[in-house]
Amino acid sequence: MSYVSDLSQSQEYLSFRSSVPLRRIVVDSDNTKGWRIYDCGPKKVKCPLFCLPPVSGTADIFFKQALALSAKGIRVISAESPVYWNVKEWCEGFKKLLDYLELEKIHIFGSALGGYLAQKFAEHTVNCPRVASLVLCNTFSDTAIFNNHESAALYWILPALVLKRMIMGNFASEKVDPDMIEAIDFMVERLESLPQTELASRLTLNCLKGYVEAHKLSEIPITIMDVFDEYALSNSVREELYKCYPNAKLAHLKSGGNFPFLSRCSEVNLHLQIHLRQFDDTEYPASERPLLNK
Template sequence: MACISELSQSQEYLSFRSSIPLRKIVVDSDGTKGWKVYDSGPKTVRCPLICLPPVSGTADIFFKQIMGLAAKGYRVIAAEPPVYWNVKEWCEGFRKLLDYMELDRVHLYGASLGGFLAQKFAEVNSHCPRVQSMVLCNTFTDTSVFSYNDSAAVFWILPSLVLKKMVMGNFAAQKADPEIVDAIDFMVERLESLTQPELASRLTMNCVSCYVQPQKISHLPITIIDVFDEYALSNVVREETYKCYPNAKLAHLKSGGNFPYLSRSPEVNLHLQIHLRQFNNTEYDAAERYGKV
């Protein structure tokens, strides 16, 4: 049995779990696919920030964004998908989730696979926009950068242990930075909690050949959050993302590893607020403001 991580015993995490209920929202007709959702902040906000996790993440990995931003009046939603085996299915399911929650427009914050899926959702719905803006964190625009492209078709039959090893190969922490170590421990716990179909389906979407068509979405307000220390993606992948979005604002963190939303949450939260500031006092404001008409 793995040790319990420092973060999951922290006062902030315990406060989050006791104050924000986990909702399961079933959106498909046969009643089997339930999104797990934490919805915090004022429900009067009609264009919230939605956080989308990486392969190994559950919705609660964004607890520091939820607690930090909700305290400032923002509505922040963390959404964890059920099992979807391809990007088209995921986009359809996410659209149904937004419909169910009566959200016509949203700001998306996606980490790694979550960032890729955010871009694909914006692209698929570019004819009838649902995405008002995006913040992309340690993410990519083309799945061909992953070495498992050829074997993705058999992920569904591989044992959990094998899939978890594939993911944890990217978690290495050479640095002794305690915040990064704590973030990795917390993410390992989350990874351990995923079922075989959950992990296999996410890895399949992450690795089956697919790419973003940036020309359909590059007009959106986009901020790219990147770390300068080691993380799972190469510099080539990072540069490719910059090229796809030449007008994006770049937010660089000196360090933070794979999971800066946990290890460098004050900086990430600040960049999220700076990004969302351009929508203050408009119909796409992600926060409730006193004195706003």
């Protein structure tokens, strides 16, 4: 019997799943590769907020952002990628997805691996910019922190159970409250739903040797969002990200663990609104109407 979390049985989550359809969009020549997205909010908005998950996440983990922000006129798209084995392939696939959706530019909220890939995509498209802004949550700019570049080449042959145990080893935290426990349970449930190839490809992207050429992103408005309690990455990783983006705005959460978008959704949503508000009267608003009127 598969694991069932309290959060996936909540009225809020069930409402999200019943009102927002899951779309599968194939952009590569391989028909087995399909991006899975939830598109919430006014479709006339052409520079939406894109949410990219960590290794263990599926597209629906951002349902609390999708529901709350779309109610304020913001278009929110949460996306889950198919199997890609290197960052360049992922970036090319993501670019094709944006082309398919007819989106010239987007704002990206990325958590952990999602934040790293968001930065790499901004770097990848620097000559023809597709990223209007970034919100980076509990993330990193250099995969050297994982110290297992050589292991990355072997993930594709490891059993799903082994891969899941590797990931869940980062979930545990001594100081957790009921909201954080609920978030961890939900993420475990999402992790259990992922097939071996998807887990292996995500871990490979996470650990393959690579770093962000941060100077290429100097013109992009960036907010760095992180928690001050225990989470999977070290304080030195956080400090390194600050050094990469000295002009970034900082959004600090006193607590929240690995998944603050679930455990501290109100705070995260407020910081996202503040970040996006600066674009209301520009060419790239994420909302249908100014947030100041709400």
